[in-house]
Amino acid sequence: MSSFSHLDENGKAKMVDVTEKSDTDRVAVAIGEVILGEEVFWKIRDNEVEKGDVLTVAKIAGIQAAKKTYEFIPLCHNIFISNISLRLELKEESKSVVITAEAKTVSKTGVEMEALTAVSVAALTVYDMCKAISKSMVISGIKLLHKSGGKSGDYTYGE
Amino acid sequence: MSSFSHLDENGKAKMVDVTEKSDTDRVAVAIGEVILGEEVFWKIRDNEVEKGDVLTVAKIAGIQAAKKTYEFIPLCHNIFISNISLRLELKEESKSVVITAEAKTVSKTGVEMEALTAVSVAALTVYDMCKAISKSMVISGIKLLHKSGGKSGDYTYGE
Amino acid sequence: MSSFSHLDENGKAKMVDVTEKSDTDRVAVAIGEVILGEEVFWKIRDNEVEKGDVLTVAKIAGIQAAKKTYEFIPLCHNIFISNISLRLELKEESKSVVITAEAKTVSKTGVEMEALTAVSVAALTVYDMCKAISKSMVISGIKLLHKSGGKSGDYTYGE
């Protein structure tokens, strides 16, 4: 059956085989922003959005999505997530909410996609909860801020 | 049991009750962009990304995610989606891929979140497939371009 | 192919065929209770549970579970839910939280299971969020309070 080790060589859409990698502590931090506009910004700040407490619901949505990252990112592995935490901060100068997510695992592969997915789904949830007020919100600047652990080592955005 | 029609009045985290709305044709178009950088841009253009054909995989991921929008956006309804289509276009001047998604339904509520989710998950999939080449990609400018149908009528971004 | 209309007659584990039923408005209300004990009761009331705002998280969990009822109740239909709303009320005399859920649809079959599932999962979420304080909480009295719509007509518990 030796040829099976080459199964994907000419193929497309292949996962990375992580069988031989070791379980190590891995952390990833991602960030993103939802530009809300004046009206939405103040309504969130005053917790006056009709659908409910926007920041709490968005945080929960982000946590749940991170645990299911492997379901919607086709080539991601279904790893154990030892922690996901999200912080949502209102930024008055840009009338936006800044979303930071940190994902942690002890696994054979990293959690960059889990952190990025948490930010994205939290941002979409903010949009959903506020879209009756304004449809002009923009989700922007989603990127990996930092990662550590694994063979490829540490990474910090912009360094 | 008349008080149940007021069940959420003092509460938080409430869905919009769409029981009384009529089924009408609804369309939503969303857009977003992944800033790839030089190296990733050319590798996608030449279909040289090791994980496979990036644009096809991202398109499928977007279609599948749109159908499951109600699973990760907590207050979305589980509506029937009559069509989702995605277009991914490489834009050389910005070294980016522009993702457009159109969602359609015949339902009691709109498909804005489905279109935005399709764009977001397609963008995350592009990131995932190319992150071995560069981790500095940025997902940006996700917004609703257009919607039609439903009581609130037509909407076009910037108009 | 006429015999196929009798496909399940000698079988087991069969769904109810609702093809011929008409789409009508249907509502179901379910109720249940989590007996918290002194310590948990006061910590929830004062929003001092370490994992976060218990009642909001439980409400969201209930809404999301209701939309996925057909996934874990094997013979349930995958119907469109036009609204789910939950109310969680602290009851000092019994040191408990009372959970009421109302589910609505316009469909060929009822939403009793969706309302009961929303209550159950909200109750489990309360347990999860407070189990670091006490493991002796008991989930109790989950039942259908009321339903209307459909061929079998109205039902009220105890009448």
Added chain:
Amino acid sequence: MSSFSHLDENGKAKMVDVTEKSDTDRVAVAIGEVILGEEVFWKIRDNEVEKGDVLTVAKIAGIQAAKKTYEFIPLCHNIFISNISLRLELKEESKSVVITAEAKTVSKTGVEMEALTAVSVAALTVYDMCKAISKSMVISGIKLLHKSGGKSGDYTYGE
């Protein structure tokens, strides 16, 4: 926005847009077989498989999978299923179990994939429950036996 009606013309991986189709009654019947071999055949017949009652578990697995067809078949629509029924019959001459599934809907698109998925997952479940006895079982002959309803009309295999 007129160009959006042509969104996928040059693309790949596209769903069929069913927005304009009408809701009609649709039925599909699929069939398949698991060649069990002597030992597994008699153990199922005598309900002696250690994991439990094979035919009941397989039937439930098939029903549940049919309801989630749109989750794993990327370009399928998330339609309402009004009924799924499975019949599993032991066939002594071939030492096999024959699986028939009938799916029904009132929808804009057909249920062929739901019937075929029900058969496939029921067959996989039979394999799973019996694989401690024999790993040489073969799943075979999965095909659409019959469909009715929809614009393309009736179809019967072999006619």
Added chain:
Amino acid sequence: MSSFSHLDENGKAKMVDVTEKSDTDRVAVAIGEVILGEEVFWKIRDNEVEKGDVLTVAKIAGIQAAKKTYEFIPLCHNIFISNISLRLELKEESKSVVITAEAKTVSKTGVEMEALTAVSVAALTVYDMCKAISKSMVISGIKLLHKSGGKSGDYTYGE
């Protein structure tokens, strides 16, 4: 990036970070009851419920739900479950079915929620399968009977 270790300090809805915990054997046993009433009790005992074999279907539903606990309990970890077993026993004196579920893992966190979820979903499935006979069934007394393993040690209800 040191501040990220404090990411949730002022926040809400946070998971417990289990990154530093060790993988140990953990077991949890939960229990609950469905008060059936006379008619449903005897129909289940005689396997005369039209939807099929109630206890087998409920057992499978409980097993499947336990594996997906992390999907509907927002702050639960997605752990590997090494075993779930359910026992459903008819109790004639109370005309009820008593459901016991035992969950096991080798993991960084416990399986209390998995055992409680298995009981709850099995109970809901009993309700669903019998609700055509009676809608007055009540799900009651769901609690954690026993747990072992992990830093917090053993726990037995009532001790």
Added chain:
Amino acid sequence: MSSFSHLDENGKAKMVDVTEKSDTDRVAVAIGEVILGEEVFWKIRDNEVEKGDVLTVAKIAGIQAAKKTYEFIPLCHNIFISNISLRLELKEESKSVVITAEAKTVSKTGVEMEALTAVSVAALTVYDMCKAISKSMVISGIKLLHKSGGKSGDYTYGE
């Protein structure tokens, strides 16, 4: 609580308790075929199927389904999959596509069901994408070709 180790002895539908097993490298390879017929065969070969690139979409569907095997095969464990790879080959003499899937894990239990599920769902996806051309395709010969690792040792079909 000693009796709980015997919880399932008289029961049905039981998982295999793998708590005491050790994590070892495990590999499984499964195979299957879709008999396409003339017209479908040539349209796939020439990439002229209207729904898009059949082999790429089927490959992705197979990968995603393998990661969710435990969701639709009721008694499967939710294991970590370290790799899934699929190969789809057109075979002119039989006018068919042959699907091979290899699944790998480092776990307490094997990946036979994951490999078989990947083949089955890739086959169903081929059917779905081509059914507008012909409904007479047949999915056939799905079997386990090879497995290694675990207490039961190596297995090769036909040896």
